[in-house]
Amino acid sequence: MELELRHLKTIRAIAEAGSLTRAATALGLAQPALSAQLRRIERALGGALFERGRYGVRATALGELVLERTRIVLPAVSELQREAARFARTRRDGGRLRLRLGGTHGPLLGALVDRLADAAPGTSVTTCASWSERELAGLLAEGRLDFALAGVSGSAPPPDTPHLVWEEIAVDPVFVMLADGHPLARGREIELAALADEEWACVPGDGCFADCFTAACARAGFTPRRMYETDTASCVHLVQVGRAVGLCRATFPPTPGLTTRPLAGTPLVWRHLLGWQPAGQRPDIAATVLAQAREAHAGAAARSDSYAHWLAQRRETPDTASGMVP
Structure with missing residues (x-):
């Protein structure tokens, strides 16, 4: 599986929510579906991203590394989308x-x-x-x-x-x-x-x-x-x-x-x-x-x-x- 932006957004949502249950609610998913998606993402990245505990989840060392990159990549992609939209908006078609x-x-x-x-x-x-x-x-x-x-x-x-x-x-x-x-x-x-x-x-x-x-x-x-x-x-x-x-x-x-x-x-x-x-x-x-x-x-x-x-x-x-x- 190739890593996609939506996967990075899922990782960020889990970290921000602090639990799979709350993250599933925020993402509009059933918790089993989110758990299965997380397992696929972890396999693609080579290790566990979160430790599951009684009171929720906590990022592993690998998870912290990935989260650090998402804080750079996701805003950069959002800004790219805004710049592209601005360019398209100001482009003139046929004058x-x-x-x-x-x-x-x-x-x-x-x-x-x-x-x-x-x-x-x-x-x-x-x-x-x-x-x-x-x-x-x-x-x-x-x-x-x-x-x-x-x-x-x-x-x-x-x-x-x-x-x-x-x-x-x-x-x-x-x-x-x-x-x-x-x-x-x-x-x-x-x-x-x-x-x-x-x-x-x-x-x-x-x-x-x-x-x-x-x-x-x-x-x-x-x-x-x-x-x-x-x-x-x-x-x-x-x-x-x-x-x-x-x-x-x-x-x-x-x-x-x-x-x-x-x-x-x-x-x-x-x-x-x-x-x-x-x-x-x-x-x-x-x-x-x-x-x-x-x-x-x-x-x-x-x-x-x-x-x-x-x-x-x-x-x-x-x-x-x-x-x-x-």
Whole structure:
């Protein structure tokens, strides 16, 4: 058997976990399969890499030697992958600059692609959508994306991934979606406590939004009855038929049968972010994409009558308590 990078990663995972059981869980393997793989690796290297004991495993002298090399080889290969991705990213095919954009659910990704098509007509743009901010950050770190649109709730930090920078595009209040016939749809804003008996719908994610929403409900004196986490189209349907009240960003586009309204006191806010690797991106390209992302957000905000009205009110009476800046 020839030694491969995946074998070195397996050795490192076992050493970091301190036991085969924990390492198997981290690697998504059954422990017998990991034990068999380790035996094959040890045969290829000519000796035992770990001593098994009652409380886990400990590297042998040979294991320490191999681990020392993995600390050099694995980062070097990762850097090679990043450099190759940067080279491929900046290469021009037929005079066209290639950009790979990622984004979570929402209207901004499509709006950004549209604006880049006008601002840089010679650019070839591909997109990748994901529910997971952490997944997008990982794709950026691996060089598989050039830029990613993501978001976090309130003052929560963005995904903590080395070598990435996150710039704020805008901060929005979180609105609620109601069926047009809902009794509260006629008001200008809604007290969160007035929705205590409702069921809820929102799109999934791996950030802290669910915790922030639960905390806001607790401050309003209730616990949410039920939360349907599903795709945007299903959320819209659940709201239209009166099954649930939806949570949405204030830039949610006008939709037949739906009314979006702000929550009194702005108990929830959403920060739109753009992330990229500074070392692998030309500053002028990063500045252009960031500027176009901000323009895309401004356009989405202008298309929402309820958001435009909310912004106009805040300009007249700034809501300093919520931290929102018009």
